[in-house]
Amino acid sequence: MKITIIxxxxxxxxxxxxxxxxxxxxVGLDIDDAKVASLRQGKVPFYEPGLEELLLDQQATGNLSFTTSYKNAVSDAxxxxxxxxxxxxxxxxxxxxxxxxxTESLAEFIKKGAIIVVKSTVPPGTLEAVDKILKKTxxxxxxxxxxxxxxxxxxxxxxxxxxxRIVLGASKKSVFEVLEELHKPLNAPVVKVTPESAQMGKYAANAYLATRITFINQIADLCEHNGADVQEVIAAIGLDKRVGGHYWYPGFGYGGSCFPKDVKELAYYSRTVGEGHNLFNKVNELNSGRIDRLLMGFGKKIGEWEDKKVAVLGLSFKPNTDDMRDAPSTKVVPWLAEHTTTISGYDPKATDAAKIVLKDTPIVLESSIEAAVQDADVIISLIEWDEIVAHDYGSTKAKKKQFFIDARNQFDPKIIEKWGYTYLGVGRN
Ligand SMILES: NC(=O)c1ccc[n+]([C@@H]2O[C@H](COP(=O)([O-])OP(=O)(O)OC[C@H]3O[C@@H](n4cnc5c(N)ncnc54)[C@H](O)[C@@H]3O)[C@@H](O)[C@H]2O)c1
Structure with a gap:
């Protein structure tokens, strides 16, 4: 098949x-000339493990090319x-x-019988709007x-x-057949539904995961009041098959390019259809205010932030990406800039992105964990890159009194304490 990805x-x-x-x-098509030029040379303009190798392999076979021309890309797709x-x-x-x-740009080049697939995350009803735009041309x-x-x-x-799973949203048997054939090599369960169910399914999946994170954060906050440890609570609930032990991430809240956006969009959509008094608005509100609230709480435990040198480790929104869209660091670093004087930072892959995103803050970006944590009064492990979790902080301990904030509960408090730090997790006493 001839496939174009816009x-x-x-x-x-x-x-x-x-x-x-x-x-x-x-054929991959983009309006960003620089991105297309880079992809043509086999260079992925962002960090994603294994992608550049796959890209190079496929370009070598001649199966994959990139363009900025709608005419070339769409006419025989x-x-x-x-x-x-x-x-x-x-x-x-x-x-x-x-x-x-x-949609407007591709309309004039559509080949008879082509299937136009919306893969972007969109609210229900969007396919009708796409149809109207296409029919104009x-x-x-x-x-x-x-x-x-x-x-x-x-x-x-x-x-x-x-x-x-593969979720296919369509209204014709012939369309399902072509799309099923396309995804056959994946050997995954296929869920065939209406376009609206597919769109709601995407929002529901992300809203559920974001709610799960918000739920355990609420439990973690309660643990702070009573001596319970949220990680032990997770162990206590996780063996219940109705609950499950996976996907529990108490910490500074969810971030990234999808969860915050999709929860906000679902909340907005709910309001537009008269269902605004609901969970999604609250989940968004709780997550948005979480980092300020936690940093203020940690301030009390460390004897206020003023005059502290703070090292922030992990600046991307999660490990193994350099994507900083809605990363915790984009809230933590500006907050620290208002409350303390010296901030250093380190990320295994997101330093270039951080230079742009955090350019209005005084953070000094270092090229190693050792350099970032040197003389720090407070180390914040924000994102659990393997390198950050595996580091021997005992060898970099420099001052008598140093605090270690474990923003995602990834460390063993006993080891951090053995190294001489005061350990501060989330929902752990
Ligand atoms: N990033 C994720 O992890 C993820 C996961 C699931 C779903 N999604 C959804 O997939 C969609 C894409 O997300 P992304 O993260 O890949 O976005 P992105 O911002 O990384 O990439 C979008 C690309 O579209 C290009 N573009 C914009 N207008 C164009 C036009 N008129 N013609 C051609 N190209 C155009 C941009 O130049 C850019 O390269 C979004 O709806 C997102 O919610 C993203």
Missing amino acids: GTGFVGVVSAAVYASFGHTV DIVIIAVGTPSTEEGKANLAYLYAA TTVEYELASVPEFLREGTAVHDTLNPD
């Missing part, structure tokens, strides 16, 4: 490389997959401007589908090759 960001590049690896002819960004506005409305612009017959993406950055290639 938008070569995190989702687009991974999908393009994976579909090419199934033997299809895939059997399937056109739209994977452009859908950031949310301040109030939480999904900004569909990029999706609509891409083209008279050829085409099909529409919604195929949401569930990959996680940091493990995106693995997730795309080994998905838990």
Whole structure:
């Protein structure tokens, strides 16, 4: 099959490389000239483990190419997959401007019978809007589908090759058949539903995971009042099969390019349909205020932040990515800048991104953990990169009184204390 992917960001590049690896002819299209130039040279403009290797392999086979030309990319495509960004506005409305612009640009080149697939995360009803835009320009017959993406950055290639499920949203048997054939090599369960169910399924998955994080954070906050340890509470509930022991992350709250945006968009959507008095608004509110609240609490435990030298380790939103969209560091560092004087930082891969995103803060970005933690009064392990968790902080202990804030409860408090630090976790006394 000839497949075109519009938008070569995190989702687009991974999908393009994976579909090419199934033997299809895939064209990745973007309006960002620099991004396309870089991809053409086999360079992925962001960090994602295993992606550059897959990209190079597929370019070498001739199955995968990149362009900025809609005409070249769309004219003979059997399937056109739209994977452009859908950031949310301040109030939480999904900004569909990029999706609509891409739809307008592709409309005049659609081949008869092509399937236009929306992979971007969008609210229910978006496919009708896409249909209207296409019909303004083209008279050829085409099909529409919604195929949401569930990959996680940091493990995106693995997730795309080994998905838990493929969700296909369409209304015609013939469309399901083509899309099932496309995803057959993945050997994953296929869920065939309406486009609206597919769109709601994507929001529901992320809202549930964000709610789970918010739930355990609430439990962690209560533990602070009574001597319980939230990690022990997780052990106590996790063996209950209805609950499960996986995916419990008490800490500074969820961040990243998807959860905050998708929860806000679901909350906004709920309000627009008259269901605004609900959980999603509250989850968003609790998560948004969490970092300020925790940092103020830690301030009391360390004897206030003023005049402390603070080392922040892990600046991306999660390990194994350099994506800083809604990363905890983007809240923690500006907050510290207002409450203390000296801030150093380290991240294994996100230093270049941090230079841009944190440019208005006084953080000094260092090239090693050793340099970042030197003379620090407080070390904050914000994101659990392997390198950060495996580091021997005993060898870098410099002062008599040093605090170690474990923002994701990744360390053994006994070892940190043995090294001479005062350990401060989340929901652990
Ligand atoms: N990043 C994730 O982990 C993830 C996971 C699941 C779903 N999603 C969803 O997938 C979608 C894409 O996310 P992303 O993180 O890959 O976005 P991104 O911002 O990394 O990439 C989007 C790309 O679209 C390009 N673009 C914008 N307008 C265009 C146009 N008119 N024509 C061609 N290209 C255009 C941009 O230049 C950019 O390269 C979003 O809806 C997101 O919510 C993302």
